[in-house]
Amino acid sequence: MEHMEWQGLLARSRHGEPQIVDAPERPAFLVDLDRVIFSQPFRRLANKTQVHPLYENDHLHHRMIHSLETSSVGRSLGVNVGQALAARGILPEGAGHDLSYILQAACAAHDIGNPPFGHAGEDAISEWFATKRPFGEDLSDGQRREFEHFEGNAQGFRILTRMEMYRLEGGMRLTHAVLGAFTKYPCLAKDGALGRDAPTIGLKKYGAFEAEAAHLAEMAESTGLIPLEAGWRRHPLAFLVEAADNICYNILDLEDAYTTGVLSHGEVRPLLEALIGKEVAPVPGGTPAEHVGHLRARAVHGAIRASVAAFLDHHDEILAGRFSTELTDVFALKEAFAAISDVANDRIFPSSRKIELEVAGRDLIFALLDRFHAVIEGLADHGWDAAAMAEKKPYLRKLVTSAGMDLRDVCDPYSGLHALTDFVSGMTDRYAVKMARPLGL
Structure with a gap:
């Protein structure tokens, strides 16, 4: 019978780095926490809705406060579980510190991929793609599911492993243990149940895009997750996150x-x-x-x-x-x-103020996707050559420049649509409102 082992599950190996560095004064898992906390995507959580819309009230939770409180609870869970397992002889003495750092880092990052306006933002992005179906049949069924069932967990995995710090070279280069604890749904969109009955909890949704499939496999193999026909069983610490x-x-x-x-x-x-x-x-x-x-x-x-x-x-x-x-x-x-x-x-959840702002948020996201999808269409019309588009479409060039939209590595419809969702999902509530003002919203 297959069985996961703690030695592998607590892997200090880093995604994108062959050499393991674990200094006593700054353990590898604590470095992970620092990298998450000091990142720009984490900073943006301060202006993203948690559950209650961002009122003019300094005492309500936004995503950053929620993430910090979750990381504090995760640290306590890790210390207590680690000490108990050490007392049973399952983990070595002092393992509680390792588990606490792993969980603190993974919990701090757990919402890092969420779009503006809370889960209503995820729904709005999904609805826009399901309604508009951009690029028709140019996407595979699995690729289309990523957009029509947009998932903040997968966007977070993309940020951690690709987009932030060492861009395209391992991202934040977190340890495989922290990436494993972060990943509640270790499968791709084509394999996730997405509303249907799932054979296991880790397949209820999905946790990585096809573009990051190799990164997901590296994490799973490095930590010794149990493979399934599609995806893997969850890392045990994901249950604590x-x-x-x-x-x-x-x-x-x-x-x-x-x-x-x-x-x-x-x-x-x-x-x-x-x-x-x-x-x-x-x-x-x-x-x-x-x-x-x-x-x-x-x-x-x-x-x-x-x-x-x-x-x-x-x-x-x-x-x-x-x-x-x-x-x-x-x-x-x-x-x-x-x-x-x-x-x-x-x-x-049904409070009138919350529903009112969710409706407004949905309309804002639709308008922003409409507006900036024109950039991706412009790239397609010019053979995915950003310089050619900028020369022949001055309005689109100005739009990209003024908004700071990142078009590096866009070379086909799939990468283009991810550039679009990277841009819109990365917005804060406040920035989304600012960008929509010229549209009359």
């Missing part, structure tokens, strides 16, 4: 809902206390907002402990590739988490 994300957005969305007035203190309090396991009285003299913050902190702690226990309980199944659900669906607090999800679906 997913748990950290679930903990943060479920619990912190409640706090934001209270801050925006969508939910009252009386509605939020019992939901958080269910995660804590008891009633928690307000601090004397404290405000309701301070009480919600206190409850949130203790609820996160409770969810971390429950996630660690669930991972350890299912450890052998996970390494054998037989575990195929989210940890938060099986941990001790699953009923309390389900109650929060029900409230989110009934009250938070």
Whole structure:
């Protein structure tokens, strides 16, 4: 029976670098965290929507705050799981530090490929391509699925392995362990279920574009993931990245809902206390907002402990590739988490302000794709020669120059459309609004 081994799963080898450098004062996995945190795509997350649209309120979560909080939870999960596995003799002493750095880096990067306007942005990009079907039959079915089912996870993998830092030469050159933990869906678009029943959780969506297929295979082989007929079984630490994300957005969305007035203190309090396991009285003299913050902190702690226990309980199944659900669906607090999800679906996600701005975001993305797709069509009309297009189409040259659109390496419809989605998905909410103003939106 195939079984993943921790020695391979914690591979320090770097994508795009043959030599392993792991200095005691700056471990390889900590270098990965630094590379993510100091990158421009991470910086742009400060102006991208999390769940609640970006209000004129400094206390709401945007993607960067969410990513930093998720990385903090991931670090705690890693320390606790690593220490427990070391105590069982499964990992060497001190492995908790390795797991904490790996998870902290992977969690920091987990939303780095998300477009503006949250998941509504993914839906808008997908809808535009499904409606417009640019370049007709010039794309394979698998390539077309990448655009008609646009996936921020795959865009993130593209940024990490191709686009940022060492462009086309390994990207950020992260360790294979961190790339494995980052990749929740280790398969290509042609293999992902995309809404259909998936044979395993790692095939529910997809985690890499065809353009990065070799990078995905290198990561999987370097870490010893179990191969499937299409794709691979998940890296075990991807379950903990997913748990950290679930903990943060479920619990912190409640706090934001209270801050925006969508939910009252009386509605939020019992939901958080269910995660804590008891009633928690307000601090004397404290405000309701301070009480919600206190409850949130203790609820996160409770969810971390429950996630660690669930991972350890299912450890052998996970390494054998037989575990195929989210940890938060099986941990001790699953009923309390389900109650929060029900409230989110009934009250938070349908809030009028959120829906209003999602509609506006969809219209903005459609307009931007319409406008900048003209550049890709212009390149096609001139044999994919950017210089020839610039000479004969001065408007398109000015459009590319003013927007800073990157057309390097565009040589056919597939690479051209990825240049288009790289550009639009990389925008912040604010920049997308700015670029759309000349269009009258």
